[in-house]
Amino acid sequence: MLIAGRYRLRDTIGRGAMGEVWRAFDETLGRPVAVKLLLPHDSDPTAPSRFRLEAQTAGRLSHPHVVAVLDFGEHEDRLFLVMELVEGDSLADRLTVSGPLPAELVAQIAAQAALGLAAAHQQGIVHRDIKPANLLLGADGTLKIGDFGIARFLDDPGAALTATGQIVGTSLYLAPERALGRTAGPASDVYSLGCLLYQLLTGRPPFQADTALAVLHQHLDAAPVPPRRLGADLPPAFESYLLGLLAKEPESRPTAEEVADWFERGAWRGAREPLPNEHQHHGRPDRPLVTGSRAAAPASSLSASTAHSDRAFTPVPDTEWRTSVHRAATRRSHLPFLRRSRLVAVLGGAGLFTLALVVGMVWFSPGTGSAQGPQTTRSTSTSPATPSPSASYETAFSPPAQPAEQKPERAPEVTPGPKKANKPGKRKH
Structure with a gap:
């Protein structure tokens, strides 16, 4: 079959929902091409418009890794698209x-x-x-x-x-x-x-x-x-x-x-690197690393990005993970901080309680502080006093009893000697 007087169809090489692709030969330019013919779409009135869109879109591109569009037209009420042939x-x-x-x-x-x-x-x-x-x-x-x-x-x-x-x-x-x-x-x-x-x-x-x-x-x-x-x-x-x-x-x-x-x-040959966007979700992974190839530096671009971090990719036993990689990684990344915070709070509280206890014991313990009255008697016993095991907590921390009031000792009397009169203004040499 000859299309548009120049494209001779030879055999079909593919078929899709919208059209069929033929291996063809451009007799005008003497080169092999691929021709895509639009299939009848009576039930889809948008098919011709979408087919034209494909031609316009691909025709806007000229790149070694995009199939090139060479021509577009209509033959016997069927739209066709001529493209380069990829062997x-x-x-x-x-x-x-x-x-x-x-x-x-x-x-x-x-x-x-x-x-x-x-x-x-x-x-x-x-x-x-x-x-x-x-x-x-x-x-x-x-x-x-x-x-x-x-x-x-x-x-x-x-x-x-x-x-x-x-x-x-x-x-x-x-x-x-x-x-x-x-x-x-x-x-x-x-x-x-x-x-x-x-x-x-x-x-x-x-x-x-x-x-x-x-x-x-x-x-x-x-x-x-x-x-x-x-x-x-x-x-x-x-x-x-x-x-x-x-x-x-x-x-x-x-x-x-x-x-x-x-x-x-x-970079794909190397060891595991951070996920491109991991550093955003873990303190960053996570936009994929954004240096040169956000992907390279990151996973190379995938953070201590992220990634897309082995913790972010721990499967459940049935190999189907229940939550998104990044949300799971984010939650796990905060757990060590929370545990440290709780530990610091507990230790701080215990320290304050211990300090208060020591201060109280020092303040109220016998033999120290201003609450102790003057001692006027000496103990004649050489053995230390043993507290009663049944002594209550309050008793152990009660201030000592005041000693009994004693009569003050009389100071020795001193008899004054005779007074000598000195005449004012005279100095004895």
């Missing part, structure tokens, strides 16, 4: 054939996908549907992001073309804020990327359930099991940073640009 498989196909991927390859995918997302975000575009089926890995190892069908412009909230209150996207990779019906932002794409990387490493998404609603609840309230507990072979730094990408709060995640920088620098 390779989607990550969904790769997972089906190979299962979990090695950490080295996943790190390369992470860096490239983050670069593509960063380019989109800089143009004010949020993809909103990052998942394995929408990321294509070429034969040469180059990754490209495709399918901007439900993307939106940050400066045009109405561009999503969805019904009021409808959540668009795939529940397995949906950010918590979107599960709450909030507007998607760049951080939402970063969360979806984290879910995708988690699946590439473990073979399963971070959250699974029988219904989409149950999955959304897990995105909101559950913490993912650390990948290494599921058998993933990856360095501690990689695991820590990945969990930081899955932070529940958007502001706790690194930006796409920071993610790309962190993986490109090879």
